[in-house]
Amino acid sequence: MIRKTVTPVFFIVVFIIIAFPCVVRADLINKDSLKNPQILSNIILKQSEDKDPLTAERLLLTAAKIYPDNPAIYFMLFKKTIALNPTGFVSSLRYLYKGLTACRDNFWWRFNLRGLLIATIVITFFLLSLFIALLRLSGDTQLIIHEAEEDLKNASFLAVIPISFFGLPYLTASLLFLAFLNVRGNSRLTGYVLLALLILVFPLGRYLDRYIGSGASPALKAAVSINEGLESPSFWGQIKERTDFVSRFSYALSLQKNGSFDEAIKIYKGILSKKRDARVYINLGNCYAGQGDLDNAGKMYQEAIKITPLPSAYYNLSIIARERLDFISGDKLFAKAVKMDFQRITRFREVWSSIDSMHFMSERLSLPELLRFARKIGNTGKGGALWKFYLFSIVALILIAILYIRRKSPGDAMRCPKCGKIFCLRCQKRLFWGGMCSECFRNMITFETNPAERIEHILQTYRYREQRKAVLSVLTYIVPGASLILGNRFLAGTVFLTSFLFFTLLALLSRVFTFNIYPYSPGWLTLLSVLMMAVTYTLSLIYTRKRLKKGWL
Ligand SMILES: [Zn+2]
Ligand SMILES: [Zn+2]
The missing domain is CATH 1.25.40.10 (Tetratricopeptide repeat domain)
Known part of the structure; x- marks a missing residue:
């Protein structure tokens, strides 16, 4: 019964809004509609979605007048006007700016954007650490095996693996530890930094947990809605x-x-x-x-x-x-x-x-008060015990210490950069120029070997280099920065990989963090993230291919 009467009334209102925006502007101020400016502005917002830019802009400006605190209105204005013409670009950018300022003053938009940022940072960091560890281990496992074959004591580091069962942070920590055991020089710093940052994942993860919990809380929704009018x-x-x-x-x-x-x-x-x-x-x-x-x-x-x-x-x-x-x-x-x-x-x-x-x-209550309330409401008191954080911190610090103490060890296995052969100072008494193996040294410098053997070794070297080059160039196309990390260019590789992961996750998660603003999502942010993703990908491709061609990797 109610629905039967409401539906036609709704359509009549909508029709008036669409057909006579000027009339509506003059007519809107009446007692009933003003009781709920937020709902009314949302109805107009919804209606403007499939309108042509000019009509939409007029409608949305009306909505903004009724309820100026809704960022979705300005983002829609931005979306609708950006396609108009190049001269209108500046004014559409103004809408984007207005939307961003409105986010600061609107509880749910601010709540969602903050949650989105924290979630993106936490997940980016996890994926980054796992990626780097697995990439390095794909090559370095052979080194670890060689060391263990020489002396079983060297395999004692593998004792770190069982701690992985305590959870994802522990798994990541133990993999990072193993992955950086055979990294030499300054690049090892990346390992220390990643392990240290992993400690922060605990408090951030806890924060995020509360965040999602409070985002879904009906009490929070009630309090915010009432204080929003x-x-x-x-x-x-x-x-x-x-x-x-x-x-x-x-x-x-x-x-x-x-x-x-x-x-x-x-x-x-x-x-x-x-x-x-x-x-x-x-x-x-x-x-x-x-x-x-x-x-x-x-x-x-x-x-x-x-x-x-x-x-x-x-x-x-x-x-x-x-x-x-x-x-x-x-x-x-x-x-x-x-x-x-x-x-x-x-x-x-x-x-x-x-x-x-x-x-x-x-x-009414202020925005900071409501944000504090959200934090309190999300704190269910479960799972966030402090000792877990301390335990993990201790484990991570021990791993960093071992990694540091073990930075120079005579028993370490190496890989010949020319032919890829694995050796160590036990099976090959001296170290040759450029870190190459004894075969490569004899072939290139002293010519002690016979021609047949030499040709065989040259072919083998050639095959190794071609194979490596192929793997690296394929990786360059799949994951930005991956081939740089494999080629010991940690800094550049990590920068590319981090920004690529960050923007990819930002684009994906911006569709998830829409607590109580649904059906609107920060579309401008998704667009921007995809754009930045493409920029990162292209830059990484240019940078890496240049270095691959010159044989620097
Ligand atoms: Zn060699
Ligand atoms: Zn050896």
């Missing part, structure tokens, strides 16, 4: 029973906005018995005013001013003064409120003056 009673069930300040305040605000003044007064008084907060006094005053008790309302505003002088207290007092026909002090109080926060007062007046001159200004 959606005071619907449908949220009451989620926060009614909660005893914290944010929940009590939000619940009372919602009751007050829905006209349940007695109930709201009771809760506000309860809050005040524990914590004196100017905002609570102001809202309490509004409840009294709603009941027609202007004397008590005025007292509450005066009480609020004693704690923190807020513009809303002066504004509400000015309404009471004017109501009592005391226009002189009414004007004075109003001027004081405007002086304190011009934007807020004018915006409020713009909306309410024509509808209800007796509408009092309420106080």
